[in-house]
Amino acid sequence: MRMLYHTNLSPFCRKVRMVMKEKGIDFELVCENPWDRKLDLFALNPAGELPILVEDDGTVVSGAYAICEYLEEAYPQITLLGTTLAERAEVRRLVDWFDHKFDYEVTKNILFEKVFKNYLGGGQPNSAMIRQGTSQMLYHLDYVGYLARERYFLAGENLTLADIAAASHLSALDYLGDVPWEYNPGAHTWYALLKSRPSMRCILSERVRGVRPPVYYEDPDF
Amino acid sequence: MRMLYHTNLSPFCRKVRMVMKEKGIDFELVCENPWDRKLDLFALNPAGELPILVEDDGTVVSGAYAICEYLEEAYPQITLLGTTLAERAEVRRLVDWFDHKFDYEVTKNILFEKVFKNYLGGGQPNSAMIRQGTSQMLYHLDYVGYLARERYFLAGENLTLADIAAASHLSALDYLGDVPWEYNPGAHTWYALLKSRPSMRCILSERVRGVRPPVYYEDPDF
Numbered sequence: 001m002r003m004l005y006h007t008n009l010s011p012f013c014r015k016v017r018m019v020m021k022e023k024g025i026d027f028e029l030v031c032e033n034p035w036d037r038k039l040d041l042f043a044l045n046p047a048g049e050l051p052i053l054v055e056d057d058g059t060v061v062s063g064a065y066a067i068c069e070y071l072e073e074a075y076p077q078i079t080l081l082g083t084t085l086a087e088r089a090e091v092r093r094l095v096d097w098f099d100h101k102f103d104y105e106v107t108k109n110i111l112f113e114k115v116f117k118n119y120l121g122g123g124q125p126n127s128a129m130i131r132q133g134t135s136q137m138l139y140h141l142d143y144v145g146y147l148a149r150e151r152y153f154l155a156g157e158n159l160t161l162a163d164i165a166a167a168s169h170l171s172a173l174d175y176l177g178d179v180p181w182e183y184n185p186g187a188h189t190w191y192a193l194l195k196s197r198p199s200m201r202c203i204l205s206e207r208v209r210g211v212r213p214p215v216y217y218e219d220p221d222f
Numbered sequence: 223m224r225m226l227y228h229t230n231l232s233p234f235c236r237k238v239r240m241v242m243k244e245k246g247i248d249f250e251l252v253c254e255n256p257w258d259r260k261l262d263l264f265a266l267n268p269a270g271e272l273p274i275l276v277e278d279d280g281t282v283v284s285g286a287y288a289i290c291e292y293l294e295e296a297y298p299q300i301t302l303l304g305t306t307l308a309e310r311a312e313v314r315r316l317v318d319w320f321d322h323k324f325d326y327e328v329t330k331n332i333l334f335e336k337v338f339k340n341y342l343g344g345g346q347p348n349s350a351m352i353r354q355g356t357s358q359m360l361y362h363l364d365y366v367g368y369l370a371r372e373r374y375f376l377a378g379e380n381l382t383l384a385d386i387a388a389a390s391h392l393s394a395l396d397y398l399g400d401v402p403w404e405y406n407p408g409a410h411t412w413y414a415l416l417k418s419r420p421s422m423r424c425i426l427s428e429r430v431r432g433v434r435p436p437v438y439y440e441d442p443d444f
Contacts, residue, residue, distance in 0.1 A: 045315070046365070047315075047319055047323055049323075059307070059308055059311070060311075061311040061315070062311075062315045062318075063314070063315055063318040063319075063322075065287070065314055065317070065318045065322075066311050066314035066315045066318060067311075069291070069310070069314055070307060070310070070311050070314075073307060073310065074307055085281070085292060085295060085296055086281055088291070088292070088295065089281070089282075089283040089284075089288050089289075089292050092285070092287055092288035092291055092292070093267070093269075093283070093284045093285055093288045095287070096284075096285040096287045096288060097269055097285075100285075100287075101269055101271075143268070
């Protein structure tokens with residue numbers, strides 16, 4: 001059986017899981033903690049990072065970028081990148097926005113400080129960084145709201161990898177209760193739409209030991 | 223004429239320039255400073271970041287990830303990603319290694335602190351971060367040396383986007399004299415090979431005002 005190694009609350013793992021569900025690709029999920037630094041994880045991916053996809057024939061694909069592009073090439077029946085060159089460029093621009101810009105300005109500041117830093121033995125969360133991440137999130141929510149109002153989904157009329165990347169980061173932060181949805185109604189409406197996708201349901205039903213999400217976390221009518 | 227907006231010393235801009243040269247795609251180069259925050263740059267790319275490619279027909283492609291994948295789809299005659307699914311997965315794993323892992327652990331700590339922080343009015347360089355970046359670079363050089371010894375180029379027998387991504391980051395740091403090439407002879411030999419590519423020559427001949435590179439910077443026999 002095709003295996004996907006993931007870790008809880010990682011936006012990059014959430015992204016790959018949603019892509020596989022949207023494409024109807026079956027897989028078995030294996031939860032690993034990268035901070036355990038297990039040798040067999042490094043044997044699969046020398047970076048020691050997740051997600052890692054292992055196909056039935058033994059093909060190993062490491063990292064969300066390589067996996068998402070691989071899935072699009074290997075299973076093209078349902079596309080999440082769009083069909084024309086211009087559509088695909090726009091989807092990838094937005095994927096990059098969330099996986100680089102949003103990750104660097106928001107996710108790393110909040111999720112790393114509040115959760116992963118502790119696992120890695122990095123000491124107390126840095127509250128100044130958390131405040132900076134929370135403050136920087138606001139203009140990203142405005143941008144999500146603006147795109148969703150103009151286009152319905154972030155890159156156009158259909159769900160794409162852009163929506164999945166954005167929802168992966170925001171859902172991980174939402175687990176910590178750190179997304180001020182009331183700040184932008186357009187972003188709120190778009191996220192309600194994403195929450196109702198079956199591809200997101202099983203991700204939202206998971207719990208991390210010791211951290212309880214807000215009551216509205218799973219509810220599409222939040 | 224096709225236009226590429228870039229900024230000096232950015233590894234992501236260097237990557238796209240090398241890809242276009244290797245593929246034999248003509249373009250006009252326009253140098254912009256993202257820290258000037260010009261409105262027409264934001265009109266092209268709402269992230270206000272570079273590189274940005276503008277095709278003759280007006281198609282705008284923003285960001286190194288979207289541009290490199292776009293170029294591979296639009297101009298497939300010379301591939302820099304490989305042909306089989308497994309080859310392409312390996313190239314993308316390594317591109318991600320340099321554009322995420324190396325960028326976060328090394329490039330940002332050195333290049334941002336020494337050069338871009340000043341342009342952005344961020345104050346004095348943080349010497350602890352520069353030391354951390356320099357120290358973390360060593361295991362990456364070991365990995366480059368290991369791959370080059372096993373495979374000749376980083377992802378296999380042919381030059382790919384993996385080599386170009388790695389050389390883009392390392393060449394920007396080398397401009398500052400911050401790469402200890404003597405540390406790993408295998409990485410040194412691989413970089414000499416990259417330096418001799420015509421696609422890298424015009425990048426290495428450029429100078430940034432106020433910063434002089436080391437004497438060996440352009441020399442393939444360094």
